[in-house]
Amino acid sequence: MRDAYVVGAGQSNYGSFPDESYRSLFRTAVENTVDSVDNGIAIEEIDEAYVGTLGVGGRQLGLAGPAVTEHVGLHGVPVTRVENACAASGYAVRQAVMAVRSGMADVALAGGVEVMTDLSGDAVRYWLGVSGETEWERLSGTTFAGVYAQMASAHMREYGTTKEQLSHVAVKNHDNGAKNPKAQLGFTCTLEDAVNAPSVADPLTLYHCCPTTDGAAAALIVSEDVVEEFTDEPIRVAGVGAASDRVGLFQRDSYNAVPAAEKAGASAYEEAELGPEALDFAEVHDCFAIAELMAYEDLGFCERGEAGPFVESGATRRDGELPVNTSGGLKSKGHPIGATGAGQVVEAFDQLRGRAGERQLDDPKVGLTHNVGGSGGAAVVHIFEKEEGSA
Amino acid sequence: MRDAYVVGAGQSNYGSFPDESYRSLFRTAVENTVDSVDNGIAIEEIDEAYVGTLGVGGRQLGLAGPAVTEHVGLHGVPVTRVENACAASGYAVRQAVMAVRSGMADVALAGGVEVMTDLSGDAVRYWLGVSGETEWERLSGTTFAGVYAQMASAHMREYGTTKEQLSHVAVKNHDNGAKNPKAQLGFTCTLEDAVNAPSVADPLTLYHCCPTTDGAAAALIVSEDVVEEFTDEPIRVAGVGAASDRVGLFQRDSYNAVPAAEKAGASAYEEAELGPEALDFAEVHDCFAIAELMAYEDLGFCERGEAGPFVESGATRRDGELPVNTSGGLKSKGHPIGATGAGQVVEAFDQLRGRAGERQLDDPKVGLTHNVGGSGGAAVVHIFEKEEGSA
Numbered sequence: 122m123r124d125a126y127v128v129g130a131g132q133s134n135y136g137s138f139p140d141e142s143y144r145s146l147f148r149t150a151v152e153n154t155v156d157s158v159d160n161g162i163a164i165e166e167i168d169e170a171y172v173g174t175l176g177v178g179g180r181q182l183g184l185a186g187p188a189v190t191e192h193v194g195l196h197g198v199p200v201t202r203v204e205n206a207c208a209a210s211g212y213a214v215r216q217a218v219m220a221v222r223s224g225m226a227d228v229a230l231a232g233g234v235e236v237m238t239d240l241s242g243d244a245v246r247y248w249l250g251v252s253g254e255t256e257w258e259r260l261s262g263t264t265f266a267g268v269y270a271q272m273a274s275a276h277m278r279e280y281g282t283t284k285e286q287l288s289h290v291a292v293k294n295h296d297n298g299a300k301n302p303k304a305q306l307g308f309t310c311t312l313e314d315a316v317n318a319p320s321v322a323d324p325l326t327l328y329h330c331c332p333t334t335d336g337a338a339a340a341l342i343v344s345e346d347v348v349e350e351f352t353d354e355p356i357r358v359a360g361v362g363a364a365s366d367r368v369g370l371f372q373r374d375s376y377n378a379v380p381a382a383e384k385a386g387a388s389a390y391e392e393a394e395l396g397p398e399a400l401d402f403a404e405v406h407d408c409f410a411i412a413e414l415m416a417y418e419d420l421g422f423c424e425r426g427e428a429g430p431f432v433e434s435g436a437t438r439r440d441g442e443l444p445v446n447t448s449g450g451l452k453s454k455g456h457p458i459g460a461t462g463a464g465q466v467v468e469a470f471d472q473l474r475g476r477a478g479e480r481q482l483d484d485p486k487v488g489l490t491h492n493v494g495g496s497g498g499a500a501v502v503h504i505f506e507k508e509e510g511s512a
Numbered sequence: 513m514r515d516a517y518v519v520g521a522g523q524s525n526y527g528s529f530p531d532e533s534y535r536s537l538f539r540t541a542v543e544n545t546v547d548s549v550d551n552g553i554a555i556e557e558i559d560e561a562y563v564g565t566l567g568v569g570g571r572q573l574g575l576a577g578p579a580v581t582e583h584v585g586l587h588g589v590p591v592t593r594v595e596n597a598c599a600a601s602g603y604a605v606r607q608a609v610m611a612v613r614s615g616m617a618d619v620a621l622a623g624g625v626e627v628m629t630d631l632s633g634d635a636v637r638y639w640l641g642v643s644g645e646t647e648w649e650r651l652s653g654t655t656f657a658g659v660y661a662q663m664a665s666a667h668m669r670e671y672g673t674t675k676e677q678l679s680h681v682a683v684k685n686h687d688n689g690a691k692n693p694k695a696q697l698g699f700t701c702t703l704e705d706a707v708n709a710p711s712v713a714d715p716l717t718l719y720h721c722c723p724t725t726d727g728a729a730a731a732l733i734v735s736e737d738v739v740e741e742f743t744d745e746p747i748r749v750a751g752v753g754a755a756s757d758r759v760g761l762f763q764r765d766s767y768n769a770v771p772a773a774e775k776a777g778a779s780a781y782e783e784a785e786l787g788p789e790a791l792d793f794a795e796v797h798d799c800f801a802i803a804e805l806m807a808y809e810d811l812g813f814c815e816r817g818e819a820g821p822f823v824e825s826g827a828t829r830r831d832g833e834l835p836v837n838t839s840g841g842l843k844s845k846g847h848p849i850g851a852t853g854a855g856q857v858v859e860a861f862d863q864l865r866g867r868a869g870e871r872q873l874d875d876p877k878v879g880l881t882h883n884v885g886g887s888g889g890a891a892v893v894h895i896f897e898k899e900e901g902s903a
Contacts, residue, residue, distance in 0.1 A: 122614060122615040122616075170756075175573065175574050176573065179642060180646065181642060181646060182566065182567065182573070182639075182642035182643070183566050183595065183596075183597035183640075183642050183643025183644075183885070183886065184596060184597045184643050184644075184759050184885055184886045184889045184890060185595070186595075186596065186756070186890070187596075187756040187757065187758070187759050187885075187886075187889040187890055188645075188646075188759050188889075190756065191756075191757075191758050191759060191763075196756070196757065196758065197755055197756060197757065197771075197772070197775060198755065198756060199606075199754035199755060199756060199890075199892075200596075200756040200890065201594055201595075201596055201603050201606075201607070201754075201890075202594070202595040202596060203592055203593070203594060203595075204574065204576070204577075204592075204593040204594075204595060205574075205575060205577065205578075205591075205592055205593060206574035206575045212592050215590075215592075216592070216607065216610075219607075219610050219611055219614045219616055220610055220614075222614035222615065222616065223513060223610045223611075223613035223614035223615075224513040224613065224614075225513075225610055225613065225752070248573075249574075251570060251572060251573035251574050252573070252574025252575050253574075253575075254579075255571065255572060255579075361616070363590035363592075364588055364589065364590060365561075365577070365578040365581065365582075365587070365588060365589060365590060365591040366578065366582075366587065366588065367578070367582050367587065368575050368578050368579050368582060372582075380588075381588070384588060494574070494575055494578075495574065495575045498575045498578040498579075499575060499577070499578055499590075499591065499592075501590075
């Protein structure tokens with residue numbers, strides 16, 4: 122199996138952009154990705170591409186891959202759309218790694234895009250709903266906020282997790298997002314703001330829920346055979362893990378954990394031959410505050426049931442023992458469905474390469490990204506490692 | 513790079529099944545796939561899955577992969593939806609091959625499904641339209657029949673191809689489909705039937721167009737390390753090729769060829785270290801009769817411009833030098849969008865394993881499948897080879 126490396130990653134701004142299209146946003150992400158490659162790269166050097174998108178709004182439901190890659194001047198090469206709801210581009214990255222490892226590609230582009238903010242609230246609920254279980258969730262009126270509210274309630278009942286602890290996720294992630302010029306909601310919030318915000322689906326308040334977002338992100342994954350052409354500071358894909366689960370929450374064994382994420386994490390740690398204690402930072406899928414807390418436990422950042430006290434302790438702040446969501450996360454940076462997984466890789470790349478500006482950590486070597494589809498029907502985890510001896 | 517093998521393949525009936533769902537059809541395809549494995553296989557032995565579907569009708573637009581794999585009892589493993597319009601499951605097969613070659617999976621399921629016949633004509637046109645170029649094709653009212661009619665007109669003008677020659681495709685494929693118990697339109701037709709049928713988009717008549725179809729298909733792709741557990745008669749994936757092109761026909765260099773298919777074919781031949789003269793049969797993407805003629809030329813079955821006389825000569829009939837679409841093709845067997853590419857692999861497997869019943873060829877060794885997305889925005893070609901010395 123050949124090793125795969127990240128040699129570039131970039132994204133558009135995240136936010137509401139009525140003057141942009143899914144194509145122009147994707148182009149911006151690819152342009153910024155190309156610009157991030159130390160020794161440069163021409164579009165013609167890319168020999169494979171994966172595009173993650175849910176296709177919210179129905180703009181281009183078929184051939185959405187070629188529809189955006191043609192707009193960046195990438196013609197002729199195999200282009201495949203990958204979809205696993207909110208984990209679409211996390212899986213796109215995994216497919217690019219697989220393409221490189223298989224020997225079928227040397228330079229693979231993995232990206233994602235979504236445009237959401239031009240839709241009404243009802244339309245957004247419909248388009249997110251079609252990623253939920255149809256019969257007993259969507260058609261019975263359950264929204265994703267409702268599903269995650271059930272998970273939050275279960276976590277609170279089982280482990281004594283509090284609304285204040287959920288709110289610490291929002292405070293931390295907004296504090297990070299305020300230092301990310303690409304973030305959609307780049308302002309800080311207080312614990313009181315988060316606790317007292319209007320209820321969306323009890324116990325989740327507005328500050329416990331990510332926004333709807335337009336945006337795109339991409340990364341370039343290359344093989345060990347060509348990596349030196351592009352950079353002297355390669356970031357190795359040390360571990361990849363992915364897993365599925367029943368789409369409907371009610372069909373799973375647990376309401377207060379995401380088994381697919383736990384499996385995906387275990388696979389990624391095994392492949393990388395390291396555990397959570399080796400991580401210098403992580404980007405996790407905080408679509409709702411409870412999702413970040415479950416991620417801590419699913420990925421072994423703390424013991425099962427201890428995520429509330431763990432976030433409250435400050436352990437996952439930028440100055441904590443394991444900074445989580447330095448980008449601002451889905452909560453503050455934003456959550457353009459199809460772009461989110463690739464966007465996490467952008468933050469990992471930026472942190473490992475010292476490109477993270479005001480939110481830069483102190484010389485991190487190992488980072489993890491965690492991307493969840495639906496309420497846990499799919500999950501994918503990547504571990505990225507700065508090569509020893511690289512500059 | 514590890515070798516990948518097909519050890520099983522199966523499908524549902526193709527047709528209109530108001531009592532079935534996308535999940536039940538997929539389950540039937542997987543059950544038939546499992547039944548086709550010589551030494552048997554348990555669902556738990558599958559460690560990766562790819563599902564191709566366009567999601568026509570909007571039943572499950574997100575997490576469509578896990579939504580169908582959970583229904584066959586496949587839980588926990590990575591499941592990824594792949595979409596490239598009508599080439600969705602051809603690409604799913606390619607991803608499964610890649611997973612095996614990369615070493616990230618040993619036993620990969622690749623399948624596809626679509627349910628279409630419960631929709632109105634207008635709804636079908638909408639759902640297919642979203643795979644076309646948006647601004648200058650779909651929103652200006654051009655249907656896929658209209659796009660392929662333009663290609664047929666260009667081919668006629670450039671090469672003198674006739675309506676009778678287009679009709680020979682229909683006669684041949686219906687003759688094959690009449691011997692396929694899974695076919696949707698399993699009846700024969702005459703040249704007169706095809707020529708004189710009502711016009712759909714001039715010069716294409718009803719018999720030059722495939723139907724809308726419900727159906728599912730799947731294949732099991734395994735690594736060289738485990739293939740002997742499943743069969744003594746492995747079918748090797750000898751070559752894989754894929755390519756993209758501009759989504760809109762008007763943006764391409766040619767109206768009477770599919771450059772992406774030509775590229776995909778060339779890559780597959782190169783990898784398989786053989787040319788079209790080595791093929792014993794092929795399944796090509798005959799969504800419209802002109803598409804089959806262009807495939808002959810794109811894949812080198814005949815010279816450019818000679819496809820009309822080539823089909824007229826009988827060369828691609830079951831008793832010809834290179835039988836094409838022994839399954840009945842999309843025209844007679846049917847075209848359940850997301851299932852079509854995997855369904856072609858089912859026919860290749862059945863022919864190479866002597867399972868093709870009344871349409872069985874005489875001991876074929878090498879077969880090709882050719883799957884096109886949209887009007888040629890994506891294409892994928894596989895070459896399958898019966899291992900020498902296998903029973």
